[in-house]
Amino acid sequence: MSTPKIQTQIPSATQVYVSENMLTVDLSDGRSISVPLGWYPRLLHGNAIERNNWRLTAGGRGIHWTDLDEDISVENLLAGKPSGESQTSLKNWLTQRFLGTITRYRKRRDAATWHFVETCSTWPGSDYEEQSVKPVTGVLCQECLAKITSN
Numbered sequence: 001m002s003t004p005k006i007q008t009q010i011p012s013a014t015q016v017y018v019s020e021n022m023l024t025v026d027l028s029d030g031r032s033i034s035v036p037l038g039w040y041p042r043l044l045h046g047n048a049i050e051r052n053n054w055r056l057t058a059g060g061r062g063i064h065w066t067d068l069d070e071d072i073s074v075e076n077l078l079a080g081k082p083s084g085e086s087q088t089s090l091k092n093w094l095t096q097r098f099l100g101t102i103t104r105y106r107k108r109r110d111a112a113t114w115h116f117v118e119t120c121s122t123w124p125g126s127d128y129e130e131q132s133v134k135p136v137t138g139v140l141c142q143e144c145l146a147k148i149t150s151n
């Protein structure tokens with residue numbers, strides 16, 4: 001006995017709206033689907049400009065956010081599948097994202113560890129080198145890193 005195949009036609013995305021807490025996608029078949037932004041942590045962490053900088057990919061089968069390096073397929077949206085990104089990957093992304101905003105790195109002249117959070121217990125107050133770009137030598141302070149990833 002054969003069961004009839006169910007033909008599922010996946011509609012394409014036509015318009016995307018991202019609010020503070022919801023992602024809403026208009027579909028080519030006239031429907032709109034809304035999901036909590038918490039399903040996609042990168043969108044959740046993005047600012048309004050980054051969230052609104054999206055483009056449709058593969059003829060509307062997917063949505064891509066360039067600034068956030070996030071891709072969501074209409075198929076997964078309709079299937080109710082949240083982002084499959086691991087905590088480690090997300091944490092790394094958040095760290096890199098935060099480091100990109102830092103404009104002051106300091107290290108003691110006689111040390112190799114760069115600090116970038118002023119509240120660090122070993123933030124150099126005197127006899128230090130300072131630069132505005134991410135250092136290419138030395139190491140980043142673990143305490144400073146912990147501070148930016150803890151919130």
Ligand SMILES: [Zn+2]
Binds near residue numbers: 115120121122123
């Ligand atoms: Zn530090």
